[in-house]
Amino acid sequence: MINEQLLLDFNAEICEYSKGKIIFSENNTAKYYYQIVSGAVKMNNYNDDGKEFIQNVFYKEQSFGEPPLFIDVKYPANAVAFSDCKILILEKESLFKLLYQYPEIHLNITKSLANRLYYKAIIASEISSQEPEHRVLRFFDYLKKEVAKTEGEFTYKIEYTRQQIADTLGLRVETVIRVVKNLEKKKKVKIIKRKVFR
Incomplete structure (x- = not known):
């Protein structure tokens, strides 16, 4: 979504996670922007009986966990490495500086989030009816x-x-x-x- 070199120019770090490793947990405070270099990440929750519900799975060149960054709320789900993966991680303040300098990237993120909301609405409708x-x-x-x-x-x-x-x-x-x-x-x-x- 955001050019990798541009993220690195704004001091992003590349971190590696093995399959099953928790990247962040539900109710953590959002502090970073995450973008996948390779592998996949799932967002999930567990009900009171311990049953897993997978909210979404994200793949190479996709970002995840952005909404809480923009509205200062805690994560509503866990992010877990779905496979071995490499992820670019950028601090929230650095992300905002990047977006102010490159408003077209901000628009792309908005479009991506809108797509996800649309998909969520479709899936919610499918599950219920x-x-x-x-x-x-x-x-x-x-x-x-x-x-x-x-x-x-x-x-x-x-x-x-x-x-x-x-x-x-x-x-x-x-x-x-x-x-x-x-x-x-x-x-x-x-x-x-x-x-x-x-």
């Missing part, structure tokens, strides 16, 4: 078209496990397994070596 098969297919299409920006039949490999899909969409893992099998029968997805392609 749609059948599981529709929810899963809509989620796959979001990942393929909006995140990976990939086109063509069966060109996108879903990196989520069945459990992670369930945690993201508020479904039981057994339901996701059944839905994916049905989608394969309908030739809407392809399963190769247990991996799902859309």
Whole structure:
């Protein structure tokens, strides 16, 4: 989103996180801007029973955790390394200096946040009113078209496990397994070596 060299020019640091490492926790004060150089990061919460709900997953060149920086609130979720990853980290004050000097970057961040809000509204609507098969297919299409920006039949490999899909969409893992099998029968997805392609 923001040119890596520009971030480094404003004293960003590159930090490495191994899979499963917590980057920040729910209710922490927001102090930094995070942008992924490689790997992936998930935002999650846990309910009272310890069940995980995945809010979103972010990939290379995406940023995460920005809203609390702009409105001085605590993080509403945890950020956890979804895989081994490298992340550019910039202090809040330095980010603001950068944005004042480069207002077009501020506009790009605003567009990115608007996209995420739109996606959240779509997913909330899907979870509350749609059948599981529709929810899963809509989620796959979001990942393929909006995140990976990939086109063509069966060109996108879903990196989520069945459990992670369930945690993201508020479904039981057994339901996701059944839905994916049905989608394969309908030739809407392809399963190769247990991996799902859309």
